[in-house]
Amino acid sequence: MTRAALAAALLVVLVASALSGAAVAAKPGGTLRMVFMADPPTLDPAHATDLTSSAVIRQVFDALLELDEKLVPAPALAERWMVSADHRAYTFHLRRGAKFHNGREVRAADVKYSFERAARGKRPWVFEKLVGAREFIQGGAPEIAGVRVVDDATVELRLERPFAPFLHLIAYDAASIVPREEADRRGAGFASHPVGTGAFRFGSWRRDDQVVLERFPEHFRGPANLERVVFRVIPAEATRFNEYAAGQLDVSDIPTGRCRALQADPKLKADVAIWPTLGTSALRFNVERAPFTDARVRRAIAHAIDPAIIVNRVLEGCVAPAQGIVPPVLAGWTATAKRLPLDRERARSLLAEAGFPGGRGLGPLAYHFNTGDLNQRIAEALQAQLKEVGVALELRRLDWAAHIKVVDDGSAGFFRQGWIADYPDPENFLTVLFHSRNVGPPGNTSRYRNPAVDRLFDEADTMAPGAQRVKRYQEAEQVILDDAAWVSLYHYASRALIKPHVKGLERSPQSTAPEFLAPLRKVWLER
Amino acid sequence: MPPAPRPLRHRGFLAGAALVALFAAASLLAPVLAPEDPHAVAGGGGATLEGPSVSHPLGTDALGRDVLSRVLWGGRASLAVGVGVETLVVVLGCAIGLLAGYFGGPVDAALMRVTDVVMAFPSLVLAIGLIAVFERPGLDKVFIVLVALGWTTIARVVRGEVLSLKARDFVQAARALGGGHRAIMLRHLLPNAVAPLLVAATIGVGGNMVAEAGLSFLGLGAQSPTISWGAMLADGQTFLATAPWVAVFPGAALLLAVLGVNLLGDGLRDLLDPRLRA
Numbered sequence: 001m002t003r004a005a006l007a008a009a010l011l012v013v014l015v016a017s018a019l020s021g022a023a024v025a026a027k028p029g030g031t032l033r034m035v036f037m038a039d040p041p042t043l044d045p046a047h048a049t050d051l052t053s054s055a056v057i058r059q060v061f062d063a064l065l066e067l068d069e070k071l072v073p074a075p076a077l078a079e080r081w082m083v084s085a086d087h088r089a090y091t092f093h094l095r096r097g098a099k100f101h102n103g104r105e106v107r108a109a110d111v112k113y114s115f116e117r118a119a120r121g122k123r124p125w126v127f128e129k130l131v132g133a134r135e136f137i138q139g140g141a142p143e144i145a146g147v148r149v150v151d152d153a154t155v156e157l158r159l160e161r162p163f164a165p166f167l168h169l170i171a172y173d174a175a176s177i178v179p180r181e182e183a184d185r186r187g188a189g190f191a192s193h194p195v196g197t198g199a200f201r202f203g204s205w206r207r208d209d210q211v212v213l214e215r216f217p218e219h220f221r222g223p224a225n226l227e228r229v230v231f232r233v234i235p236a237e238a239t240r241f242n243e244y245a246a247g248q249l250d251v252s253d254i255p256t257g258r259c260r261a262l263q264a265d266p267k268l269k270a271d272v273a274i275w276p277t278l279g280t281s282a283l284r285f286n287v288e289r290a291p292f293t294d295a296r297v298r299r300a301i302a303h304a305i306d307p308a309i310i311v312n313r314v315l316e317g318c319v320a321p322a323q324g325i326v327p328p329v330l331a332g333w334t335a336t337a338k339r340l341p342l343d344r345e346r347a348r349s350l351l352a353e354a355g356f357p358g359g360r361g362l363g364p365l366a367y368h369f370n371t372g373d374l375n376q377r378i379a380e381a382l383q384a385q386l387k388e389v390g391v392a393l394e395l396r397r398l399d400w401a402a403h404i405k406v407v408d409d410g411s412a413g414f415f416r417q418g419w420i421a422d423y424p425d426p427e428n429f430l431t432v433l434f435h436s437r438n439v440g441p442p443g444n445t446s447r448y449r450n451p452a453v454d455r456l457f458d459e460a461d462t463m464a465p466g467a468q469r470v471k472r473y474q475e476a477e478q479v480i481l482d483d484a485a486w487v488s489l490y491h492y493a494s495r496a497l498i499k500p501h502v503k504g505l506e507r508s509p510q511s512t513a514p515e516f517l518a519p520l521r522k523v524w525l526e527r
Numbered sequence: 528m529p530p531a532p533r534p535l536r537h538r539g540f541l542a543g544a545a546l547v548a549l550f551a552a553a554s555l556l557a558p559v560l561a562p563e564d565p566h567a568v569a570g571g572g573g574a575t576l577e578g579p580s581v582s583h584p585l586g587t588d589a590l591g592r593d594v595l596s597r598v599l600w601g602g603r604a605s606l607a608v609g610v611g612v613e614t615l616v617v618v619l620g621c622a623i624g625l626l627a628g629y630f631g632g633p634v635d636a637a638l639m640r641v642t643d644v645v646m647a648f649p650s651l652v653l654a655i656g657l658i659a660v661f662e663r664p665g666l667d668k669v670f671i672v673l674v675a676l677g678w679t680t681i682a683r684v685v686r687g688e689v690l691s692l693k694a695r696d697f698v699q700a701a702r703a704l705g706g707g708h709r710a711i712m713l714r715h716l717l718p719n720a721v722a723p724l725l726v727a728a729t730i731g732v733g734g735n736m737v738a739e740a741g742l743s744f745l746g747l748g749a750q751s752p753t754i755s756w757g758a759m760l761a762d763g764q765t766f767l768a769t770a771p772w773v774a775v776f777p778g779a780a781l782l783l784a785v786l787g788v789n790l791l792g793d794g795l796r797d798l799l800d801p802r803l804r805a
Binding site: 238256257258261309312313314316371373376377379380381383384385387394395396397 | 566567575576589590591663746750751752762765766768769770
């Protein structure tokens with residue numbers, strides 16, 4: 001190359017970079033440094049049940065669909081789909097040329113293999129709605145009849161009955177598409193060496209230290225901006241914060257009790273990010289256990305509780321107090337429900353009506369919660385508030401597994417329970433939590449049985465999305481709140497510190513923590 | 528001018544006595560002294576984790592509760608467990624020590640092997656294990672467990688004293704005059720073992736207070752609404768960097784109270800032990 005040609009080439013490069021700098025275009029390259037509180041238990045989509053695992057799985061794998069920023073299903077490995085008139089058959093047309101990290105193209109048979117593999121994994125409920133899925137899961141059938149490979153690029157799914165949020169299930173990370181040959185060859189080892197189609201491929205994993213993902217240049221959407229993503233595992237809250245402050249992490253969480261202080265910190269306040277997520281923290285009663293069989297006792301307690309105290313004090317005002325059960329950030333939802341308001345006089349008169357004037361004869365009521373500083377503080381705040389109307393609370397703290405057991409088997413009468421959506425649909429909050437067929441472990445731990453509410457759910461669950469469907473859920477929600485089977489406290493929010501040079505991180509209501517933000521393929525670093 | 532009585536010249540004893548008196552008075556008078564209801568979670572916002580000020584001399588905690596009031600009330604759990612447990616421990620320990628020392632032989636061997644077994648366990652770990660047996664933790668369970676594990680020191684001290692006392696002439700004389708076992712043990716042996724017993728029991732009170740705080744710190748002791756310094760420390764550790772007063776004041780209260788008890792114990796030993804007498 002002559003010197004002039006070299007200079008010309010250099011000029012072209014300079015102009016090009018100047019131009020791209022002028023636009024808000026993403027800049028390729030760099031390593032994004034994220035942090036987990038705990039090591040992910042598995043990286044296999046069929047076996048994950050926790051958010052940490054899902055956070056990695058979502059980067060390494062794709063499903064047929066994904067949810068966009070507004071949580072609306074959008075094309076991923078399927079480029080388009082058709083729904084039959086009776087809402088029971090879904091036909092997906094796969095994108096041509098999408099490749100697994102091992103170089104092989106994705107085919108319709110991979111979808112069938114992946115769904116059947118995952119249906120026998122840890123989250124079978126994702127596939128339960130498919131024709132023949134229950135038989136297959138219980139081992140009575142060799143395949144899921146409702147998953148049919150039409151041709152190499154087409155797959156048809158059939159449902160037992162219409163289910164409005166079905167596309168959300170297909171976009172869930174449990175429904176990730178895995179390559180048969182890799183999963184079969186590696187067996188249990190697939191969990192520590194996952195192979196998918198995602199924008200990032202698995203790099204390395206040192207247990208309790210870090211997971212490294214690398215850019216997959218042949219991703220069907222084109223290569224991601226980031227060259228590498230590192231998820232470090234740092235259990236200690238203070239250490240995570242110190243590493244972030246020292247510039248060793250690009251994203252971290254806000255330490256307990258620091259939310260207000262950091263929002264006022266001149267150096268860090270620009271990094272504070274708080275956004276509402278799809279979850280609600282609440283208190284529930286087992287309506288089959290005395291004295292909570294009496295709705296007046298439940299209502300009295302609901303009237304005696306002021307969520308604002310918990311929100312403003314324990315949570316430093318960094319979350320929103322809740323009125324209803326369904327979080328208002330849910331797409332297509334209008335929050336209309338009203339909780340029973342703080343009214344101590346009303347609480348006292350309800351207690352008297354129920355035969356417990358001034359709380360006499362009620363005895364100390366056991367309140368069950370799971371171990372944790374936050375839950376302990378909330379419990380003490382509730383104890384102090386209920387004391388004002390004469391109700392004594394006895395605090396019963398158990399670790400998570402033991403807590404969920406007494407909640408599920410019905411031996412707890414009054415307990416805390418949060419709910420985070422598996423998929424963004426009111427059905428996942430209301431039907432799952434209050435339909436009489438879900439009494440007990442499936443979600444209705446209030447053991448609430450109301451035929452009128454069941455009827456509203458049965459209608460709404462199978463209806464096409466829209467105002468009529470929402471109206472039925474809203475009606476049921478208000479009935480449940482008035483019956484005080486559930487007392488809403490606050491809606492969850494993600495609270496994160498994000499360095500200003502990290503661009504393109506979506507703050508979706510489904511990202512329950514910064515490390516669970518998806519997808520990272522859109523992220524770039526501005527240096 | 529005649530010299531002041533000996534206890535008044537012993538600085539450690541005086542300091543210990545003063546701290547213990549202060550601690551006991553503060554705990555007993557907590558309902559009068561505490562400026563606020565220690566459980567009150569006031570309405571409104573902005574008053575959580577507030578630093579020490581005129582209205583809250585020791586600041587407020589994460590729920591906006593007054594730390595001073597909670598420290599005062601927290602002393603009650605500490606005092607109740609410290610003194611209450613030790614009282615029972617002394618009764619139990621004296622009985623076992625007297626029997627073992629006085630009768631000797633197989634009785635002594637059996638009782639002292641049991642003592643050895645109990646002492647061989649790391650007591651805090653054993654206490655945690657025993658409390659786990661109960662369905663619900665609480666201050667009453669701490670009480671039971673500390674008594675069950677705490678009597679060994681006293682038993683050893685009393686037995687040792689009895690072994691040396693029972694060979695002395697006045698005991699032989701009492702026996703020659705036809706004194707029964709019970710009379711000899713209670714009237715002649717025990718009163719002469721009081722000095723070392725008192726010292727051991729005082730030091731034991733401090734140990735019980737630390738054990739109670741430790742178990743409450745782990746969530747195995749006092750349960751809300753009962754206030755304990757240990758539980759306050761556990762709550763405050765989250766904010767050690769940003770709101771140190773939540774943990775520091777109950778921690779300091781515990782430190783001073785136990786220091787006072789131990790100084791008192793040491794002082795008593797100096798004053799009562801004839802071999803240390805100048």
